Amino acid sequence: MADRNEQKWWKTSVIYQIYPRSFKDSDGDGIGDLNGIIEKLDYLEELGIDAVWLSPVCKSPQDDNGYDISDYQDIDPLFGSLQDMERLIKEAGEHGIKIIMDLVLNHTSDEHRWFLEAKKSKDNPYHDYYVWRDGEEGVLPNDMRACFGGPAWEWVPELSQYYFHQFSVKQPDLNWENEAVRREIYEMILWWMDKGVGGFRLDVIDQIAKEPDLKITGNGPRLHEFIRELSRETFQKGDIVTVGECWGADTERAKLYSAPDGSEFSMVFQFEHIMLDSVPGREKWDLAPLPFVKLKEVLNKWQCELQGSGWNSLFWDNHDLPRIVSRWGNDKEYRTESAKMLATVLHGMQGTPYIYQGEELGMTNTDYEIGEYRDIETLHMYEERLEAGYSKEEIMRSIHAKGRDNARTPMQWNCGEGAGFTDGTPWIRINGNYGEINAERELADPQSVFHYYKRLIHLRKEYPVFVHGSFQLLLEDDPNIFAYVREWEGVRLLVLCNFFGSETWCSLKEMWEGKKWLLCNYQDAENEEILRPYEARMILL
Ligand code: NOJ
Numbered sequence: 001m002a003d004r005n006e007q008k009w010w011k012t013s014v015i016y017q018i019y020p021r022s023f024k025d026s027d028g029d030g031i032g033d034l035n036g037i038i039e040k041l042d043y044l045e046e047l048g049i050d051a052v053w054l055s056p057v058c059k060s061p062q063d064d065n066g067y068d069i070s071d072y073q074d075i076d077p078l079f080g081s082l083q084d085m086e087r088l089i090k091e092a093g094e095h096g097i098k099i100i101m102d103l104v105l106n107h108t109s110d111e112h113r114w115f116l117e118a119k120k121s122k123d124n125p126y127h128d129y130y131v132w133r134d135g136e137e138g139v140l141p142n143d144m145r146a147c148f149g150g151p152a153w154e155w156v157p158e159l160s161q162y163y164f165h166q167f168s169v170k171q172p173d174l175n176w177e178n179e180a181v182r183r184e185i186y187e188m189i190l191w192w193m194d195k196g197v198g199g200f201r202l203d204v205i206d207q208i209a210k211e212p213d214l215k216i217t218g219n220g221p222r223l224h225e226f227i228r229e230l231s232r233e234t235f236q237k238g239d240i241v242t243v244g245e246c247w248g249a250d251t252e253r254a255k256l257y258s259a260p261d262g263s264e265f266s267m268v269f270q271f272e273h274i275m276l277d278s279v280p281g282r283e284k285w286d287l288a289p290l291p292f293v294k295l296k297e298v299l300n301k302w303q304c305e306l307q308g309s310g311w312n313s314l315f316w317d318n319h320d321l322p323r324i325v326s327r328w329g330n331d332k333e334y335r336t337e338s339a340k341m342l343a344t345v346l347h348g349m350q351g352t353p354y355i356y357q358g359e360e361l362g363m364t365n366t367d368y369e370i371g372e373y374r375d376i377e378t379l380h381m382y383e384e385r386l387e388a389g390y391s392k393e394e395i396m397r398s399i400h401a402k403g404r405d406n407a408r409t410p411m412q413w414n415c416g417e418g419a420g421f422t423d424g425t426p427w428i429r430i431n432g433n434y435g436e437i438n439a440e441r442e443l444a445d446p447q448s449v450f451h452y453y454k455r456l457i458h459l460r461k462e463y464p465v466f467v468h469g470s471f472q473l474l475l476e477d478d479p480n481i482f483a484y485v486r487e488w489e490g491v492r493l494l495v496l497c498n499f500f501g502s503e504t505w506c507s508l509k510e511m512w513e514g515k516k517w518l519l520c521n522y523q524d525a526e527n528e529e530i531l532r533p534y535e536a537r538m539i540l541l
Contacts, residue, residue, distance in 0.1 A: 003260040005311065010199070010241035010266055010352055012467050013050035014457045015100065017356045019319045020057050020079055021065060022410045025422035032410070032421070034080035034088050041095045043439065047360060047450070048457040051098040051241065053201050055319055057085065061111050063170040064148075064376055065408075066102075067203060068109035072188045089196050098198025100241060105185055106204045107171040114184075115172055119156055131164035131175050131212060144215055149380035152212070164212050166204075168376060176208045176226050189234040199241035202265070206246040206253075218248035224256055227264045236262060241352075243313055244268040251305040258310035267311040267352060273298045274321060277328075278402075285381060285398035290328055292499060293477060300484075303349055303471035312351030316342060317359045322406040326365035329534065330501050335362050335437075337534040340452045340521035341497050344536035345482050347456040348495035350471055355453065357411055361442050362449040365406040366431055370396065374428050378403045414440040452521065459518060459538070465491045480504040481531065485541070492541040493518075498531035506531050516540040 005011070024036030034057065044052065056066035057079045066076065075085050089099050108115055117126035133141040137155050144152035146165055153162040154169045164173045174181055189200070205227070209220025227244070235242050242265040244257055249270040257268045276295055279286040306312050316324035325331045329338025339362035347353050370382055378399055385395045400406075405428060412434040413420025419434040431437075442448035460466040469486035480500050486493040494512060498504050509529050519538040531537075 004262040005260050005266065008241075008266065009050070009239070011311065012461065013241075013352055014048070014347075014460065015051045015053055015241075015352060015354050016044060016047070016049040017053045017055070017318060017354055019055045019357060019408055021055075021427065022408050022421070023357055024411060024413070025424065025426075028422060028424040029078075030422050030424040030426045031078050033078065034075070034084040038084075038088055038091055041092055041097065044092075044097055045095040046443075046454070047355075048454055048461075049097065049355065051100050051198050052092065053100040053199075053243075053354070054102060056102045056104055056203075061109055061170065063109065063168055067104050068107070068111075068168070068171045069104050070109040070111040071113070073191060086195060093196070098241075100199040100201055100243075101192055101197050102203060103189070103200045104203040105174065106207050107165065107167060107173045110170045110172055118172075119159065122159060122161070125180075128178050129175055129181050130172050131210070132159070132161045133164070133212070134160065135162050136160075141212070142215060144212060144217075148377050149384050164210070166207055166210070166217055173210065174208070176222070182226070182229065186230065186233040189230075190237070193234065193238045193240065197240070199243070199266070200235070202242065202244045204247070205244040206248050218246075219253070224264070227257070231262075231264050235265075241266045243352075247271050251302060251310075254302075254306060254312075255310040258306070258312075260309065260311075267313045269313050269315065269318075270302065272302070274316075284402050285385070285395075287398060287401055292479060296473060296476060296482060299349070300471070300473040300476070303351075303473075303484075307350065307470060312349070313354060314346050314349055314351040315354040315356070316346055317356035317407060318354070319356070319407050320404050321356075322402055323363055323365045324359065325362050326406070327401070328499075331362075331364040334501055334534050335364070336447075336449055337521055337532075337536075338501075339449045341499070341534040341536040343449075343453055343456055344495060344519070344521065344538060345497050345499075347460065348466070348484070348486065348493070348538060350467070350469065350486070353460070356407060358407075360450050360453040361412065361437055361439060363409075363412060363437055364431065364433060365400060366403075366409055366429075367400045368405075368429060370399070372429050373399065373403060373405045375404045375408065378405060412438040414438050447523070452519075455519060463491065463493065463518075464488055465493050469493065474508065475506075481506055483508065494537075494539045494541055496531070496539065497536040498534055501533045503533065504531050505529055511541060512537075512539045 020032050023032040025032050026035035058069045059071035059074045059076045060066045060069050075082050114126045114129045117124050118130050140153045146152045148168045206218045209223035210217050244265045246268045257264045277290040278284045279288045324342050325339040409431045410421035410426050415435045419430045442450035465486050465488040469488035472485045474483040475481050482497040482499050517539050521536045
């Protein structure tokens with residue numbers, strides 16, 4: 001298979017995710033916007049990232065914070081205008097930063113023109129853009145459930161039909177079987193590519209080929225056929241990065257998605273490692289301790305299997321996930337150390353690393369009251385579980401651990417009122433620790449989490465072993481240490497991390513004695529055989 005991706009820019013890149021609503025508000029309405037992002041381009045350049053993935057900024061009723069798009073070719077006034085977007089693309093480019101858009105192609109908003117037309121009559125040309133089933137009121141086509149609670153079918157009395165929605169009722173699923181839908185989508189994508197965007201992140205793309213009668217949502221029979229056509233008709237016409245969000249991906253599928261011949265995407269987000277701290281087979285809210293040895297096994301599998309035959313995305317955080325320092329680190333006495341350790345484990349691996357806004361500061365989870373949360377998923381789950389008899393305490397424990405708003409509280413820029421995020425009333429409460437954790441403080445402190453991330457990003461550029469090297473996991477069964485070696489053209493790099501808060505003894509001393517330490521999250525090593533709480537090292541062997 002021809003490796004058309006070998007020299008691609010996104011293999012040496014680090015991508016930064018911005019959740020625009022919570023990044024920087026420039027006009028005092030309490031909601032972040034595009035001009036706010038433009039104000040912070042110097043900050044992003046200083047960090048050293050190559051591209052920014054923007055969560056959706058297109059026109060939207062904001063039922064699911066923009067993941068319900070009503071016009072793919074306009075910007076929501078909350079965030080600015082199309083001119084602002086063009087300016088962002090241009091000015092980011094001048095800072096050496098590409099802009100990656102979030103494409104939500106599985107569904108639209110129910111306020112999208114296509115859906116408004118589709119609802120008018122069964123012979124409307126747009127009717128078949130969505131997924132309908134005839135029926136009787138109250139007798140649903142089947143018992144499928146929507147991700148944000150309730151049935152996946154919604155009755156439209158005027159048509160005596162149900163439409164299908166995998167997410168909220170305001171997010172009707174598009175019918176990818178209809179070629180006209182696919183053509184419209186391709187045109188829209190080419191239009192954005194013409195505007196100079198650097199790529200796309202594709203929302204729940206493995207759910208587009210659904211077969212609701214067979215109760216299939218993810219990995220439908222025509223999935224790869226659709227993706228190949230999409231890629232051929234659009235992405236392959238430019239030098240862009242594409243990353244599919246694929247909850248159902250295993251390594252075999254990921255090799256298709258990220259095949260080196262460039263026939264599908266550049267890479268995918270897979271979630272196997274991220275689901276390990278839930279009770280297997282249950283929902284993410286059903287908490288379980290992290291099985292650490294299993295985490296190593298899973299990441300090792302992804303590293304080894306995709307070597308040479310695909311490409312990994314590396315991430316701990318995003319706008320749907322809790323903050324990693326609170327989740328698998330210690331956001332109290334070892335916040336700085338554990339944030340740096342987690343970054344080391346991730347950035348040492350092969351693939352393209354993603355940093356979610358605030359991760360580079362070691363921002364933490366929230367422990368709000370239910371009335372302070374805004375996320376549709378969290379609020380639905382709260383009601384559903386209360387009704388199902390769960391105690392309020394148990395539900396709140398799940399929300400504090402896994403709720404999506406943990407990641408969505410405003411970016412903490414400084415210790416002033418509004419945390420430097422807004423002069424107005426923020427759309428969601430700012431985390432109370434912004435006086436201590438904020439960008440201004442971290443920029444001024446060479447030992448901060450920010451400066452550590454910056455260093456990691458630079459190392460990736462400096463040493464090709466990060467990009468091309470093979471991966472070998474060491475000490476597989478060690479209950480505390482995450483250790484691996486990367487190797488490329490005679491250069492060997494050891495990554496050695498104590499994943500927990502107690503000291504632990506490491507048997508690998510012979511490997512690193514007398515070698516060059518590239519990075520450590522403690523300033524000086526006293527007894528090198530003992531790894532201190534959350535200690536992380538990168539050593540050239
Ligand atoms: C995945 C997105 O990341 C999430 O935020 C959104 O709610 C769903 N897809 C639906 O679009």
